[in-house]
Amino acid sequence: MHSSLLEPYIQELKTLSCQRPILDLACGSGRNGLFCLKHKIQTTFADIKEQSLHDIQQTINNGKTTFDARSAYFSQVDFERSNAKPLTENSYGAIMVFRYLHRPLIEQIKAAVIPNGLVIYETFTEQQAEFGRPKNPDFLLKEGELTNYFTGWEILHSFEGIKTSDTGSSQQAIAQIIARKP
Numbered sequence: 243m244h245s246s247l248l249e250p251y252i253q254e255l256k257t258l259s260c261q262r263p264i265l266d267l268a269c270g271s272g273r274n275g276l277f278c279l280k281h282k283i284q285t286t287f288a289d290i291k292e293q294s295l296h297d298i299q300q301t302i303n304n305g306k307t308t309f310d311a312r313s314a315y316f317s318q319v320d321f322e323r324s325n326a327k328p329l330t331e332n333s334y335g336a337i338m339v340f341r342y343l344h345r346p347l348i349e350q351i352k353a354a355v356i357p358n359g360l361v362i363y364e365t366f367t368e369q370q371a372e373f374g375r376p377k378n379p380d381f382l383l384k385e386g387e388l389t390n391y392f393t394g395w396e397i398l399h400s401f402e403g404i405k406t407s408d409t410g411s412s413q414q415a416i417a418q419i420i421a422r423k424p
C-alpha cells in the first residue's frame with residue numbers, strides 16, 4: 243500500500259515530472275512509485291535488488307491496473323558503493339525515500355533534485371527500537387536530524403513521532419519531511 247503522505251502532493255509531482263522524472267529511491271516493491279505511475283507520472287524505480295525491479299515490471303505489465311509502461315524507468319543501483327556518485331545533479335523533479343537511510347547519500351539526494359523540486363522523505367527514528375526493527379542506529383534518525391538536513395529549504399510538511407502504519411497493523415516511530423529546494 244502506498245504512503246498516504248503522497249496523496250496531497252500528487253498533482254505537484256505530476257507537474258514536476260514534466261521537467262524531470264520522479265525517483266522512488268530504494269523502491270522495494272515500488273508501492274510509492276507505482277502510485278505515482280498510476281497517476282501518469284514519469285517515475286524511475288531504483289533499488290539494489292534486480293528481482294524487485296523485475297517484479298515491479300511484472301506488476302506494470304500484468305494489466306490488473308492501468309499503468310503507462312512508457313512512463314516507467316528502472317535503475318539497478320547500489321547507493322552505498324564507496325566512492326561512487328550514483329545520483330546526477332538536477333536530474334529529478336522529486337525524490338522520494340521511504341524506509342531507507344544511508345546518511346552519506348543525503349547531500350547527493352538534495353543535489354539531484356531540480357530547483358523548486360521536492361524531496362519527500364520518511365524513515366524510522368531512534369524511538370523505533372522500542373517497537374521493533376530496524377534497531378541498528380545506522381538506519382535510525384536522531385531527534386531533529388531529518389529537519390536539519392533541509393535547513394534553507396521550504397518545509398511543506400514535517401512530522402516526528404509515533405504513527406499508526408498506513409496498513410493500520412502497527413505503531414511506528416518515524417520522521418517525515420516534504421521540502422522544496424530553493
Ligand SMILES: C[S@@+](CC[C@H](N)C(=O)[O-])C[C@H]1O[C@@H](n2cnc3c(N)ncnc32)[C@H](O)[C@@H]1O
Pocket residue numbers: 267268269270271272273288289290291294319320321322323339340341342
Ligand atoms: C525497507 S525497504 C523499503 C522499500 C520501499 N522504499 C518502501 O518503503 O516500501 C529498503 C529497500 O532498500 C533497498 N536497498 C538496501 N540497500 C540498498 C543499496 N545499497 N542500494 C540500493 N537499494 C538498497 C532494499 O533492497 C529495499 O528494497
